[in-house]
Amino acid sequence: MVTIEEALRIIKDQKITLKSETKPLEEALGYALSKDIVSPFDVPEFDNSAMDGYALRGLYQEYKLVGEVTAGDSKEILMNDGEAVRIFTGAKVPQNTSAVMMQEKTSVKERTLFLDEMPKIGQNIRKKGGQLTEGQPVFEKGHVLNPPSLALMGSLGLSQLEVFSKPQINIITTGNELVKPGQPKSEGQIYESNSYAISGALQQFGFQHHQKTEIKDDFEATKTGIKTALESCDVLIISGGISVGDYDFVKQSLEDNGVNELFYKVFQKPGKPLYFGRKENQFVFALPGNPASSLTCFYVYVLQLLQKLSGYSKTGLLTYQFPIKHAYENRFGRPSFLKAAVVDGKVEVLDGQGSSMIQSMAKGNALAFVDEGEKLAEGDLIKCMLIS
Structure with a gap:
């Protein structure tokens, strides 16, 4: 068993070869x-007007109107002192423009422009290179x-x-008790949900799964299913079958398929029976079968690897510290990721912290982390990873 810190370090330290490709914008x-x-090149490439109004030559409150410049015009207008031209947002200002006055502070009578206030030199002009200069x-x-x-x-x-390039991802769910939503089920069976959570979490962070496969709790079927999945992916995510029950065949099947264990079991709650392995340039996560455990492990660990394989300069969930709304004591005996809601800058630890309970996670927007035995008073800072 490894600590949370050790598990994250092992993921971070994996040597990888990034692939690149050309994508349309x-x-x-x-x-x-x-x-x-x-x-x-310079951005903007030329001095242009920040708004609809009038380009002015000289600083006065009365001007002679001598023309008009619209966005995209390439014509050059040379104004004399005391002259102005009608101009629109984004249009190139004449070379000798002193300022641009917004139209709301002007009035026009015949061909004379009147300003409600004195202009200031350079106002409302976006200068060439004001955002970027060539080579910057x-x-x-x-x-x-x-x-x-x-x-x-x-x-x-x-x-x-x-x-x-982003990694190719396959998903496997295991379990005799699982039935697809929409299909009839018998006593003792449950509807499968983890693959939908994992698929949704992948999409949430810009990833897609390539294949999704359901496997019954059978050793040969599990071994064959893993072999087939590994033929077409960079990352394989397996849900269920990784604990130590009589019908948990995933760990042995991975070993028989040449996957080398990098860690198995993490001292945490939820998600203790988490597996991470590697076969050459392919990676495997075997997640616990309980829904909240499975999704928590995805957010904390799987996402880190997927972003690393995608060349991200920063990986993992956005993490902040917020004051907690109420006292809380971690009595689980392990460091814990808690379903939580951050509202108005304060954290509420939600009811329903069980590994199988997904409703509270659906209503929350964060995973709050508390160390083993940690006690927090109202207002103490607690670390939160934002999941939505």
């Missing part, structure tokens, strides 16, 4: 850049592309991006 969301990006670093390798990142890449004229 519209398909690159959630991927990590495989090389640094520098700006190919934009993003480092490993930056994960979010919607604003895509907007910026588009503004730099980049339609294709070099990114790290």
Whole structure:
């Protein structure tokens, strides 16, 4: 058995070879850049208006209107002192523009512009290179592309991006008692839910599973199912069958398929019977069968590896410390990840902390961590990993 810290270190220390590919801009969301990006030109490329209004030459309250510039115009207008032109947001300002006055603070009579207040030099002008200059670093390798990142890449004229490939992921669920939702079930059977939680969590963080397979509690079937799954994935996630019961065949089946154990069992609650192994460049997580345990282990451990394999510069859930709303004592005898809700900057540990209880996790938005035997008074800080 290993500690939480040891398990995370083992995952972090895995030597991997990252793969890269070219993605169209519209398909690159959630991927990590495989090389640094520098700006190919100044952004903006020219001085432009920050709003609809009037470009002014000189600082007065009365001007002669001499023209108009719309966004995208390439024509050059040279204004004399005391002249102004109508201008629109994003339009290139004439070279000798002193300021831009927003239209709400102006009035026009015939061809004369009147200002409600005196302009200030340079106001409402976005200066050339004000955001980026040519050759300036934009993003480092490993930056994960979010919607604003895509907007910026588009503004730099980049339609294709070099990114790290994401791992191919297969899922296996095990258990004689499991029945697919929507199918009839008998006494003693339950509807299978873990694969939906894992699949959903994958999608939540920008990953997709390639195959999903259900296997009964049979040694040969388990061994064959694992062999088949390993033929088409970088990461195999198995739910159930990893404990020490008479019908838990996953651990032996992994060994027979050439998977080397990196750790088995973590001193924690929930999710003690967690397995992590490797076969050459493939990785296997065998998660506990209880729903809350399975999903907790995904958030804390599996996500770390998936993001590492995707070239992310930072991995894992966003983690913060918040004051707890009430006193709490960890009486589980192990370091614990608690289903919790962070509301208005304070943490509430929710009822229903059992490994099989998923409703409280569904209603919460965080996993709060408390060490073995830790006692917290109201207002004490508690570490929380945000899951939504």
